[in-house]
Amino acid sequence: MKYYITGDCHRHFRKVEFFCRHHGTTRKDVLILLGDVGINFFLDDSDKKLKEELSKLPITLFCVHGNHEERPEYIGSYYKKIWCGGAVSFEPQYSNILFAIDGEIYKFGKKKGIVIGGAYSVDREYRLLAGLPWFQNEQPSEKVKKRVEKELEKIGWKVDYVFSHTCPLLYEPTPKEVIGFEKIDRSTEEWLDSIAKKLQYTKWYFGHYHDNIQYADAELLYEGIKELGKEDYLQKLGRPKYRVGEKVYFLYGKEQEGYGTISVVDGYGTFGQAREVSYDIMGFDCNEPESRILFKHIEESKVQRFEEMLDESL
Known part of the structure; x- marks a missing residue:
């Protein structure tokens, strides 16, 4: 059993398919996805079709909640079970697709990691105007925040890994190309910053910002795939930024x-x-x-x- 980690997929899993094929993975291996997986996005048959395709992959997907998907607790088809020491949401027909629950602490071999999902959607207005899904519960609620802090208190504010979608202000990249960046609701990032200042951790992993950046004690992942806890990339394909004809x-x-x-x-x-x-x-x-x-x-x-x-x- 090996544990791997990568960033946002947004319903595009070519990098995962490529990785599984070239690394000979099995269902015992786990790929941690740092939010915006996009599996529960349209909440219709297209989601079911995507899950059916992913259920054939020779790997277990462990999904952190992002801001481009509905939370499983608001979808009637999900059940809960204990996996790697913490509770997860799952659908029986897609047994290799697991959704982390914010505030749960999971064991990855001899290491422990807490999950803190959610973020604000920069494209919220566009999605509403275009008739695309937007989810009111995309950011962690006050109830979720209290639960996270309570669980951290139980373990003395010390953990090996943090898995989140967005990140503390400490690590926040500044996307200058985003118009109105200064108007973005950063309350989640501010709260995570307060967590980071109190918490002892080895590595904080996050996605959301569509880049691959290494910090001293944190990692922003997008297309890059690593073995959990390792420095070198196993795969860093990149989704093409440009198209034919440009x-x-x-x-x-x-x-x-x-x-x-x-x-x-x-x-x-x-x-x-x-x-x-x-x-x-x-x-x-x-x-x-x-x-x-x-x-x-x-x-x-x-x-x-x-x-x-x-x-x-x-």
């Missing part, structure tokens, strides 16, 4: 500049790109605009949309 600026070779149109998004795991997505771009060298060239396997970190480049130059 016009982009890019760097290649020894910081040479080019521009063109994405013609191919390289397949996962190909061309040695276990750590970063790459693209084939039909375009021009900025110094030789007369010659059209197919630039192969340009890493995503070296690619930028024209609009982004222009914004930075203003």
Whole structure:
């Protein structure tokens, strides 16, 4: 049995399928998902179809609550049972899909971890306008907060791991591209910050911010997959940021500049790109605009949309 951990999936599980296939996992192995799994999002047959597909995976999914999904306690098909020392929500027909309960403490081998899910939705207004699901109970309630603090008091405010969706202010990245960031309800982050100041922990894992960042005693995970407690990534595929047909600026070779149109998004795991997505771009060298060239396997970190480049130059 091994324990692995990764960030948001938002109903897209290619990284999980790829991981299971290439690491030979079994149902005894556990993958901790740090919220926004998206399994209980539409609350209709499409959710059931997704769960049926995931129930065939050779791994057990342990899901922290995010802000893009309903809490299982508000869905009538869920039951509770004890798993790894703590209570989880589950549906009998999907036995490898488990949902953590906020405030529960679970045992992962010789280590213990507490789960604190939930977050504020930055896209709340958009989802409401677009007719997409938004869940009123996305953030932890006062009842949940009191329960978390009570459980931590029982164990003397000392634990090996914390698994949350969002994070304490201490670790909060500042997404400058989010318009109105300063207006976001950060009450959950402020409360988690107060928890972090009192709690002794080895590592605080969280998702929500769609990036992979390592701190001294915390970890923000998105596409990266690690073995719990380990430093190195086992897989860091990345979901492609750009699509075929997009016009982009890019760097290649020894910081040479080019521009063109994405013609191919390289397949996962190909061309040695276990750590970063790459693209084939039909375009021009900025110094030789007369010659059209197919630039192969340009890493995503070296690619930028024209609009982004222009914004930075203003």
